[in-house]
Amino acid sequence: MAQPTQSQVHLDAILTNISVAYIQNEANFIAGRVFPTVQVEKQSDKYYVYTKNDWFRDEMQVRPDGTESAGSGYGLSTASYSADVWGLHKDIGDQTRKNADNPLNMDRDAVQFLTQRGLLRREIQWVTDYFTTSVWGTDKTGGANGGGGDFTYWSDYTNSDPIEDIEAGKETVLGRTGFLPNTLVLGYQAFRKLKFHPDIKDNFKYTSAENITGPMMASFFEVQNVYVAKAIKATNTEGETAAYSFTHGKNAWLGYVNPTPGLLAPSAGYVFSWTGVSGNMGAEAGISRFRMDHLKADRIEIEMAWDNKVVATDLGYFFSGCVA
Numbered sequence: 001m002a003q004p005t006q007s008q009v010h011l012d013a014i015l016t017n018i019s020v021a022y023i024q025n026e027a028n029f030i031a032g033r034v035f036p037t038v039q040v041e042k043q044s045d046k047y048y049v050y051t052k053n054d055w056f057r058d059e060m061q062v063r064p065d066g067t068e069s070a071g072s073g074y075g076l077s078t079a080s081y082s083a084d085v086w087g088l089h090k091d092i093g094d095q096t097r098k099n100a101d102n103p104l105n106m107d108r109d110a111v112q113f114l115t116q117r118g119l120l121r122r123e124i125q126w127v128t129d130y131f132t133t134s135v136w137g138t139d140k141t142g143g144a145n146g147g148g149g150d151f152t153y154w155s156d157y158t159n160s161d162p163i164e165d166i167e168a169g170k171e172t173v174l175g176r177t178g179f180l181p182n183t184l185v186l187g188y189q190a191f192r193k194l195k196f197h198p199d200i201k202d203n204f205k206y207t208s209a210e211n212i213t214g215p216m217m218a219s220f221f222e223v224q225n226v227y228v229a230k231a232i233k234a235t236n237t238e239g240e241t242a243a244y245s246f247t248h249g250k251n252a253w254l255g256y257v258n259p260t261p262g263l264l265a266p267s268a269g270y271v272f273s274w275t276g277v278s279g280n281m282g283a284e285a286g287i288s289r290f291r292m293d294h295l296k297a298d299r300i301e302i303e304m305a306w307d308n309k310v311v312a313t314d315l316g317y318f319f320s321g322c323v324a
Contacts, residue, residue, distance in 0.1 A: 012278070018066055023112065028230035029119045033271040034185055035308075036261040044082040044275045050220045050264070051075030052314075056178070057139050076307060081307040083174070083274040084191035088117055089301040110300040111287055118302050123231045129308035130269060131185070131248055136255070136316035138172055139254055142323070155193040155323035162322075166221055169317040176314045178264065179256040182224040184303065185218070187248035189230045190322040191217075224259070250323045255316035268315035274305035 054074035061070040090110045097106050133139045143149020144158035151161040166184070173182045186194065194200065195212040203220060204212060218226040229248035236243045258267035278286040287304045310316075 003134075021112075023266065024118055024119075024231060026119065027083040028232075029123045029226040030185065030229045030231075031119075032181060032226055032271075032284070033145045034126075034225075035130075035257055035271050035273045036259070036267060038206075038261050039085045039273050039284075040081070040289060043085075044080065044278060046080045046095075049077050049079050051077070052177075052312075055318060060218075072078075079311075081272040081309050083305040084308045085274075085277060085303055086118070086121055087301060087303045088114055088121075089299050090114060091295060091297040091299050093297045094297075095294070096143075097298070105322055107289070108298065109300075111302075114300060114302040115285070115289065118304050120231065120247075121235060122304065122306065124233060125310055127247055127249075127257070127304075130310065130316075131251060131318075133318060133320050135310060135313065136215050136268075136318045137254075137314035138169070138317045140169075140317070140319050142250075142319065142321040149321070150317070152292075153322065153324045154190065154197060158197050160197070161199065162194055162197055165319070166254060169319075173254070173315060173317055177256070177266070177312070178190055179255050179315060181254050181315075181317065182259075183228045183253075183255055183257045184221060184223050185248075185253040186214075186226065186228050187251050187322075188228060188230045188246055189250045190252050190319075193255050193323045216263070225257075229271045250321055251321040252322050253271060254319070264314065266312050268310070269311055270309050270311050272307045272309055277303040 017143070051074055054072075057072075058069055059072045063069045079174070090113060091102040092106045092110060100106055129135075133141075140150040142151055142153045145156055146151045151165045154160050154162045154165075170181045191214070194230050195217065200212065200217070200220065204216065214228050218224065229246070231247045232244050233247050234242065255268040257269070258265045261267065261270055275283065275285045278284070284304060284306070288301050288303075290299055290301070292299045
């Protein structure tokens with residue numbers, strides 16, 4: 001007996017209450033949170049730098065009656081920033097727009113897509129400028145126990161001593177600058193091994209049964225902030241087999257960050273963000289939409305402009321390859 005088939009009584013349609021896009025949580029990105037952002041009206045400019053050593057020498061002398069006091073002074077120089085403009089666009093063709101099914105919103109999706117790409121570019125540039133060797137006053141490299149590194153991999157739970165490694169870093173920065181590090185940045189792979197390290201877990205066994213979090217680690221190491229970088233990036237080009245990696249690798253950074261940028265305020269780094277890309281509206285990114293008549297398309301474009309500036313190398317301490 002003939003009966004209608006499933007394909008005859010139902011035609012597959014697009015669901016309007018669900019779609020799938022791999023949009024990383026903004027909390028995964030730390031580039032905009034570690035160093036203070038200084039919003040600037042000009043794309044490039046200068047700022048003053050006081051000579052560090054002049055502020056640490058003891059030159060006061062006993063002043064006999066009727067004589068002049070000992071004299072001193074400080075040197076002054078300038079440094080500059082230059083904010084490169086980064087941009088990316090996505091075109092929406094008229095035919096595509098007119099034929100798009102619900103729940104697609106071409107403009108919304110383009111803005112979300114470009115914003116994600118902007119966050120990723122800023123994160124990768126942050127790693128290039130800050131989270132690598134030969135940038136800071138001290139570099140330490142992890143290695144196997146007994147040789148091959150300045151400290152033992154934190155993933156070696158038997159032989160490593162991450163508490164001493166970080167305390168040594170704090171002492172080094174304090175001893176050179178007078179400022180105690182207040183910030184620790186961890187690549188996710190380093191954080192994952194560190195939070196399960198027996199030496200650290202042992203300090204929480206009587207106070208918490210929960211997994212060790214970033215804020216708990218901050219309290220333990222006596223720093224104001226611990227940032228865990230969780231962003232990932234595609235390492236392939238378009239058309240190649242998809243491949244992914246963590247943006248920050250297996251590294252860590254320790255240093256002093258001034259929470260309030262201002263005059264006479266040292267900090268390991270500042271991010272100079274040019275507001276001109278947003279029409280001087282105070283935003284770190286500018287998103288515009290304009291017509292491309294020759295393409296019969298609308299263009300959605302994002303622009304961001306910043307300069308990741310290492311202000312004081314001696315206020316930073318870098319751990320390269322913390323885990324195997």
